[in-house]
Amino acid sequence: xxxxxxxxxxxxxxxxxxxxxxxxxxxxxxxxxxxxxxxxxxxxxxxxxxxxxxxxxxxxxxxxxxxxxxxxxxxx
Amino acid sequence: xxxxxxxxxxxxxxxxxxxxxxxxxxxxxxxxxxxxxxxxxxxxxxxxxxxxxxxxxxxxxxxxxxxxxxxxxxxxxxxxxxxxxxxxxxxxxxxxxxxxxxxxxxxxxxxxxxxxxxxxxxxxxxxxxxxxxxxxxxxxxxxxxxxxxxxxxxxxxxxxxxxxxxxxxxxxxxxxxxxxxxxxxxxxxxxxxxxxxxxxxxxxxxxxxxxxxxxxxxxxxxxxxxxxxxxxxxxxxxxxxxxxxxxxxxxxxxxxxxxxxxxxxxxxxxxxxxxxxxxxxxxxxxxxxxxxxxxxxxxxxxxxxxxxxxxxxxxxxxxxxxxxxxxxxxxxxxxxxxxxxxxxxxxxxxxxxxxxxxxxxxxxxxxxxxxxxxxxxxxxxxxxxxxxxxxxxxxxxxxxxxxxxxxxxxxxxxxxxxxxxxxxxxxxxxxxxxxxxxxxxxxxxxxxxxxxxxxxxxxxxxxxxxxxxxxxxxxxxxxxxxxxxxxxxxxxxxxxxxxxxxxxxxxxxxxxxxxxxxxxxxxxxxxxxxxxxxxxxxxxxxxxxxxxxxxxxxxxxxxxxxxxxxxxxxxxxxxxxxxxxxxxxxxxxxxxxxxxxxxxxxxxxxxxxxxxxxxxxxxxxxxxxxxxxxxxxxxxxxxxxxxxxxxxxxxxxxxxxxxxxxxxxxxxxx
Numbered sequence: 001x002x003x004x005x006x007x008x009x010x011x012x013x014x015x016x017x018x019x020x021x022x023x024x025x026x027x028x029x030x031x032x033x034x035x036x037x038x039x040x041x042x043x044x045x046x047x048x049x050x051x052x053x054x055x056x057x058x059x060x061x062x063x064x065x066x067x068x069x070x071x072x073x074x075x076x
Numbered sequence: 077x078x079x080x081x082x083x084x085x086x087x088x089x090x091x092x093x094x095x096x097x098x099x100x101x102x103x104x105x106x107x108x109x110x111x112x113x114x115x116x117x118x119x120x121x122x123x124x125x126x127x128x129x130x131x132x133x134x135x136x137x138x139x140x141x142x143x144x145x146x147x148x149x150x151x152x153x154x155x156x157x158x159x160x161x162x163x164x165x166x167x168x169x170x171x172x173x174x175x176x177x178x179x180x181x182x183x184x185x186x187x188x189x190x191x192x193x194x195x196x197x198x199x200x201x202x203x204x205x206x207x208x209x210x211x212x213x214x215x216x217x218x219x220x221x222x223x224x225x226x227x228x229x230x231x232x233x234x235x236x237x238x239x240x241x242x243x244x245x246x247x248x249x250x251x252x253x254x255x256x257x258x259x260x261x262x263x264x265x266x267x268x269x270x271x272x273x274x275x276x277x278x279x280x281x282x283x284x285x286x287x288x289x290x291x292x293x294x295x296x297x298x299x300x301x302x303x304x305x306x307x308x309x310x311x312x313x314x315x316x317x318x319x320x321x322x323x324x325x326x327x328x329x330x331x332x333x334x335x336x337x338x339x340x341x342x343x344x345x346x347x348x349x350x351x352x353x354x355x356x357x358x359x360x361x362x363x364x365x366x367x368x369x370x371x372x373x374x375x376x377x378x379x380x381x382x383x384x385x386x387x388x389x390x391x392x393x394x395x396x397x398x399x400x401x402x403x404x405x406x407x408x409x410x411x412x413x414x415x416x417x418x419x420x421x422x423x424x425x426x427x428x429x430x431x432x433x434x435x436x437x438x439x440x441x442x443x444x445x446x447x448x449x450x451x452x453x454x455x456x457x458x459x460x461x462x463x464x465x466x467x468x469x470x471x472x473x474x475x476x477x478x479x480x481x482x483x484x485x486x487x488x489x490x491x492x493x494x495x496x497x498x499x500x501x502x503x504x505x506x507x508x509x510x511x512x513x514x515x516x517x518x519x520x521x522x523x524x525x526x527x528x529x530x531x532x533x534x535x536x537x538x539x540x541x542x543x544x545x546x547x548x549x550x551x552x553x554x555x556x557x558x559x560x561x562x563x564x565x566x567x568x569x570x571x572x573x574x575x576x577x578x579x580x581x582x583x584x585x586x587x588x589x590x591x592x593x594x595x596x597x598x599x600x601x602x603x604x605x606x607x608x609x610x611x612x613x614x615x616x617x618x619x620x621x622x623x624x625x626x627x628x629x630x631x632x633x634x635x636x637x638x639x640x641x642x643x644x645x646x647x648x649x650x651x652x653x654x655x656x657x658x659x660x661x662x663x664x665x666x667x668x669x670x671x672x673x674x675x676x677x678x679x680x681x682x683x684x685x686x687x688x689x690x691x692x693x694x695x696x697x698x699x700x701x702x703x704x705x706x707x708x709x710x711x712x713x714x715x716x717x718x719x720x721x722x723x724x725x726x727x728x729x730x731x732x733x734x735x736x737x738x739x740x741x742x743x744x745x746x
Contacts, residue, residue: 019327024143025564030330031139032566033173036323038334044360047369048462051471051565057172057334058351060569062458064465067564 001075005040005054005068013041014073021070033057034071080128081240082157086150086181087165088174089136090570092193092223094118096165097133098582099223107586110149116492124233132159138173140180142292144495154186160240162186163232165223168198168205169571171345175337179250182216185278187243189235190218191228197571202348210344224576252332255320259313260284266309268300286310287317287325356571360455369459376452381481384439391435399428417618418607425662426603433483433658436513438588440482444475445583449575454567461565467547468554470494471565473503477546480510481539484704486587488711496563501717502553504708508700508725509546511539514658518695521661525676526688534689538696545697545728602655602702610666619666625651639694639730640687640737650694656701686745690737698729 002017016038019029033056034040043053043060051064087093097105101120110117118133134153135146142148154162164181166174171192181188192205211218217235221228251257263283285293287310297303314325321328363372403420410416447453453475461471472493479487487507491500519538523531609628610619620626621644629648636642636650645667652663665671668678683691699705699722708718 018323022324024141025566026324027139027141027143027326028564028566030327031141031176032568033176033334035331035334036327037331044364045366046364046458046462047366048459050462050465051458053364053458053569055351057170058347059170059173060571062454062461062471062565062567062569064461064565067566 003073003075005042005071005073006052006065008042008073008075010042010044012075013039014075015039017072017074019071025067026070029063029067029071032061033059034061040071040073080130081161081236082130082132082159083161083163083236083240084132084134084153084157084159085163085165086134086154086177086186086188087136088138088167088170088177088568090568091136091165091167091170091174093136093165094133095576095579096163096191096193096221096223097131098579099225099229101131103582113145113149115145115149124237127237129233129236138177140177140184141288142290148292151184154181154184160187161236162188163191163236164188165191165193168192168195168203168220169201171198171203171205172334172337172341175340176333178214179333179336182214183250183278183281183284185281187239188216189232189239190214190216191232192218192220193223195220196222201352201354204346206344210340213340213344250333250336252329252336256287256317256328256332259287259317263287263306263310263313266302266306268297268302268306284329287313288329289314289325354571356451359572363452364455364458373456373459376447376456377478380440380443380447380478384436384443384482388435388439392432395432395435396428399424399431403428414611417611418604421618421666422604422607423600426600426607433513434588434592437483437486438584440479440513441486441587442580442584444479444482445580445587446575448475449573449580449583451570451572454569457567458569465565467550468502468558469550470496470499470563472567473499476503476507477510480507480512482513484508484510484512484700485707486590488704488707489587489590491711494563498558499563501712502550502558504711504717505553505721505724506546506549508704508721509542509549509697511542511696512657512700514656514701515695517658517661518653519692521664521675522679522683522688522692525679526683526685534692538692541693541732542696545732549728603659606652606655606659619648619663635730636694638738639733640690641683641694643682645682646691650698653695654699654702656703657695660695684746686737686740689740690733693736694729694733696729697732698726700725 003014008014016034016036018036019026019034021029038056041055043055045052051062052068054061054063054068085093085097097118097120101122104122105118105120108117108119109115115135120131120133122129122131132153134150137144137147137150140147140151153159162181164178166178178188178190190210192207195205198205205220207218207220217239219228219232219235221232252260260280260283263286264279267279267282282293282297286297286306294307297306317325317328362368365372403424406424407416407420410419444453447456457471457474460474464471464473473491475493476487476490479490484507487510488504491503491507494500494503515538516535519535520531523534527534606625609625610623612624616623616626621630625648626644629644629651633642633644633647636647645664648667649660649663653660661675664679665675668675670678679688705718705722708721709715712718
């Protein structure tokens with residue numbers, strides 16, 4: 001099932017299908033390891049509901065749901 | 077050989093780069109700025125077996141794109157200064173993402189040595205790295221170190237000496253798959269010959285950057301012969317590639333790099349089937365918990381201020397006492413009246429008023445450095461981002477705002493951690509409303525004199541008002557001056573680490589000494605100017621109504637009439653407050669000609685509780701001190717923002733004090 005990363009709930013995980021977007025943010029997401037076929041898992045959501053913490057490439061990354069929207073996941 | 081070795085440290089943020097820098101150079105380091113930029117530049121040196129080695133700490137980066145200033149600085153330094161050796165520090169617990177920078181450094185043609193750091197943590201996570209194998213695969217030396225102690229240090233320095241003699245370019249090339257590789261080769265062939273100077277950075281890197289549409293490289297190529305031709309070719313390749321991959325070229329290249337790294341990892345590292353749950357995870361389950369996160373955060377803040385103020389309080393008393401005593405001794409010793417006044421009232425009083433804040437500011441910086449080094453501040457940014465984002469700020473803006481409670485000068489300098497200029501300027505503009513330590517003595521004086529029953533609440537209400545004004549102004553600026561896209565929040569959450577005292581002390585010293593130098597010299601100067609204004613024309617009583625400053629005060633006093641404190645003394649004191657806000661307390665003493673003990677009584681004759689509160693509101697909000705203005709000028713590199721700050725804060729202060737006083741009168745307060 002395909003979802004965007006911001007729609008995943010805590011402890012859900014899946015494989016990245018695509019990353020949309022342009023420019024600096026897009027490039028930053030790629031540099032941080034959010035590339036096609038990488039596995040991501042939502043570790044937690046901040047107490048106020050945003051941003052989220054995901055595990056990717058063995059480390060923890062924080063990003064806002066706004067940015068997570070650009071990432072499509074094949075949920076497992 | 078007398079030649080000195082130039083060595084640069086490169087690596088991701090949080091990889092232990094600065095720790096290694098401190099370890100190698102000790103305190104023999106120089107902190108400055110990169111020319112024309114407000115990014116910190118750290119230089120240091122050390123001697124090993126009679127060899128002089130210069131070390132430069134490059135900004136921490138994840139990549140080498142042209143999108144961030146830090147990344148541009150790092151790569152420009154490597155390309156243009158061509159250091160003998162680049163040590164790439166790599167976090168063993170996070171090898172995969174760290175190698176992303178490594179392979180870009182190799183592509184760039186830097187003479188690199190990979191130093192794998194934090195092996196102990198990796199062992200705990202049951203990650204085993206085969207450094208020999210990795211070295212073979214990358215074609216560069218790989219050495220295991222621990223930046224915090226001496227492990228691997230000698231071996232690392234030895235290999236630096238060796239590498240400085242003979243450059244080892246990574247022999248094994250990173251491959252991007254045949255499709256991209258073919259096009260890269262095509263571009264490489266037609267690159268202008270003049271590009272390949274003796275600097276020796278790789279043509280493949282340039283070709284790659286052209287395909288990635290790197291603004292800076294494109295600019296450079298355009299300036300060369302047949303540059304246009306090359307660029308047109310690059311554009312055709314981009315189109316062709318995005319058709320093939322069905323995504324943009326950036327993504328395809330990042331995929332290929334991480335794909336290559338996956339291969340490296342597979343051959344040189346073994347890891348457990350299931351990731352071990354680390355101590356960090358357990359701590360975060362509580363600290364960033366949905367329900368506990370915010371209470372824990374508030375408790376951490378409370379603890380931070382408690383510790384800071386209670387530990388520094390006795391030191392502040394001692395310093396105040398010492399300068400009081402010194403002023404008395406000097407004025408008794410010197411008979412010439414003007415000289416003794418200049419020394420005692422002017423210089424000693426001025427220096428004392430700066431130094432008395434040193435303990436609290438240094439303690440605050442030490443506490444914040446400890447919180448930062450252990451990893452909590454990243455969590456705080458995570459917890460606070462939603463709120464900060466609402467007022468147009470970034471989660472990380474929270475740190476400068478917090479520092480503002482100590483002193484706005486280093487707080488404004490701390491905005492350097494923010495990546496976008498818009499975020500930085502917005503944070504600087506509202507930072508002065510965070511009530512700094514220097515304003516506290518003013519509140520303490522007035523609260524004790526007029527609100528002895530509710531001192532704590534009165535002071536608390538002022539801090540709260542400052543925060544509220546900051547939030548409102550943030551919202552207004554977001555809708556007016558800084559309309560448009562907000563900058564993204566994408567940051568690494570580093571694991572918790574036990575902070576080292578040495579590291580925290582160095583951190584504290586770096587920020588604190590800036591306060592001492594910048595603020596200290598300025599306040600000192602202004603205090604002397606004020607002394608002259610108070611003593612001229614010759615023969616007048618110091619700071620009396622007939623002195624220059626007294627006349628100025630009398631002239632502007634009517635402006636403050638609607639706020640309830642239209643006396644010449646209040647105007648003069650506020651003028652003095654521009655030098656440094658705590659000076660207000662001392663200047664009231666001088667103006668009324670009473671000692672600090674008698675000050676409360678003297679004030680009661682010209683202020684009412686309501687006008688006293690309006691006065692405190694004004695002190696909270698009006699022009700931050702000169703040092704803040706100076707630092708805003710330096711950090712924004714223009715006069716526009718400091719002048720804007722002076723004007724808008726004063727307008728807001730006047731309006732708020734007006735509302736408080738006139739509103740209070742209407743409600744029947746006096």
